[in-house]
Amino acid sequence: MRITGTIVNYFIHCKRQCWLFAHKMNFEDDSEDVRIGRILHEVRSEGRNNTEIQIEGIKVDKMTEDYVIELKKSDADVEATKWQTIYYLYMLKQKGIYRKGRLEFLERKKQTSKTVELELDNLTEVKLIGMLEEIEQYLLQDKPDEAIYAKKCERCAYYAYCYI
Ligand code: SF4
Structure with missing residues (x-):
């Protein structure tokens, strides 16, 4: 199974979500939160160069x-x-492209933003490689980890699947 930045993100956020998403059980298009995120992204990107690169x-x-x-x-x-972005830095490095990372969080309620800077040093790279191996093993399971209710579940696109 091909690992993606989103899979790395979900592995840290919620292993159950990671497994469901990686196995094509994608309910995200129905989530209001995901739609809001997409709109914010579009608004924020308007008029800027170098938006969304593949x-x-x-x-x-x-x-x-x-x-x-x-x-x-x-x-x-x-x-x-952070680990999603480190994964991108690592994959780009494999292609001979060297970059640092910057996370920009758009606080829609506060109308402010916060940034975090990242670098792919040797220790971080070793940790990431270990994590990628762990993810590959986990995704081989024939079912996801059980749902354990937490505050993050309230806004999760998989809430109905997990609890209703
Ligand atoms: S609802 Fe909770 S347990 Fe289920 S996928 Fe989302 S975060 Fe994970």
């Missing part, structure tokens, strides 16, 4: 001379976004 299966929100930039609608799971 390179051999890697789809990043923006790429400049120095940075890969990921735009998110909230900072509810910084760690998941």
